[in-house]
Amino acid sequence: EVQMSESGGGLAQPGGSLRLSCAGSGFTFDNYAMSWVRQAPGKGLEWVSSMSGTSGDTFYADSVKGRFIISRDNSKNTLFLEMNNLRVEDTAVYYCAKDLLRRATGMSDYWGQGTLVTVSS
Amino acid sequence: EIVLTQSPGTLSLSPGERATLSCRASQSVGSSYLAWYQQRPGQAPRLLIFGASNRASGIPDRFTGSGSGTDFTLTINRLEPEDFAVYYCQQCARSPWTFGQGTRVEI
Numbered sequence: 264e265v266q267m268s269e270s271g272g273g274l275a276q277p278g279g280s281l282r283l284s285c286a287g288s289g290f291t292f293d294n295y296a297m298s299w300v301r302q303a304p305g306k307g308l309e310w311v312s313s314m315s316g317t318s319g320d321t322f323y324a325d326s327v328k329g330r331f332i333i334s335r336d337n338s339k340n341t342l343f344l345e346m347n348n349l350r351v352e353d354t355a356v357y358y359c360a361k362d363l364l365r366r367a368t369g370m371s372d373y374w375g376q377g378t379l380v381t382v383s384s
Numbered sequence: 385e386i387v388l389t390q391s392p393g394t395l396s397l398s399p400g401e402r403a404t405l406s407c408r409a410s411q412s413v414g415s416s417y418l419a420w421y422q423q424r425p426g427q428a429p430r431l432l433i434f435g436a437s438n439r440a441s442g443i444p445d446r447f448t449g450s451g452s453g454t455d456f457t458l459t460i461n462r463l464e465p466e467d468f469a470v471y472y473c474q475q476c477a478r479s480p481w482t483f484g485q486g487t488r489v490e491i
Contacts, residue, residue: 300429308421308429308472308483324480325385358428369476370419372440374428 265289265373267359272378275349279382285342285359285375293317293337296362298371299344301355301380311357312344316365327353349382356380386410386475390484397489403460405487407451407473415452417477423486424469432471433458460489 271283285297298313312333313322321333332345342359356379360371387410395403407418420433431440433449436456446461460467468491473484 307486308423308474310474310481310483313481322479322481360429363434368417369474369479369481370417370431370434371429372431372434374430376428 267375269375269378283344292340296367297342298360300358303355313367388484394488405458407456409454413475413477419474421472
């Protein structure tokens with residue numbers, strides 16, 4: 264069974280940092296690109312970042328470019344999102360999602376349950 | 385950035401009826417990179433359709449996607465109680481990949 268489990272969310276101050284992790288299981292991790300998608304409270308979905316399975320290609324939304332860094336450790340089946348210079352508007356549930364293909368398409372067929380990030384002073 | 389506009393914002397229907405949801409793109413996204421997701425309250429999104437018309441694994445055939453270019457439709461035949469949820473379209477033709485604002489299907 265394909266599963267993703269996010270961790271690392273919590274409360275951060277504006278300007279602070281957090282690192283999210285996502286452990287994947289039930290599939291060959293490096294065969295698939297992975298993404299982070301967020302959802303602010305009561306709002307819609309916003310794609311954040313994606314990373315290909317093995318080529319190292321990364322993609323970012325303009326709203327996080329230069330502040331967030333996506334990475335993965337295929338030996339540990341884990342995806343990361345390093346979030347720096349956090350803003351109040353980054354407050355959201357962050358979902359980890361598995362792509363349909365090894366190259367990043369942005370289309371995700373399996374999602375974790377999400378981890379809540381709250382940015383507040 | 386490609387903007388996706390979904391309509392209507394809310395669709396009020398009864399079980400057994402048909403739902404027709406629209407997604408319009410501000411520029412062409414072809415047909416290979418348009419997806420539809422369902423999100424029930426308190427749950428993660430679930431992929432329904434990819435490539436505009438391909439059902440994802442395990443999705444019932446009452447869900448049908450169609451369209452190309454800038455106009456796309458998700459049709460749900462014979463609504464079941466579990467289909468009452470929010471539906472999002474997403475384009476992945478051009479980064480940044482974007483979602484529509486969602487259509488709520490309610491009883």
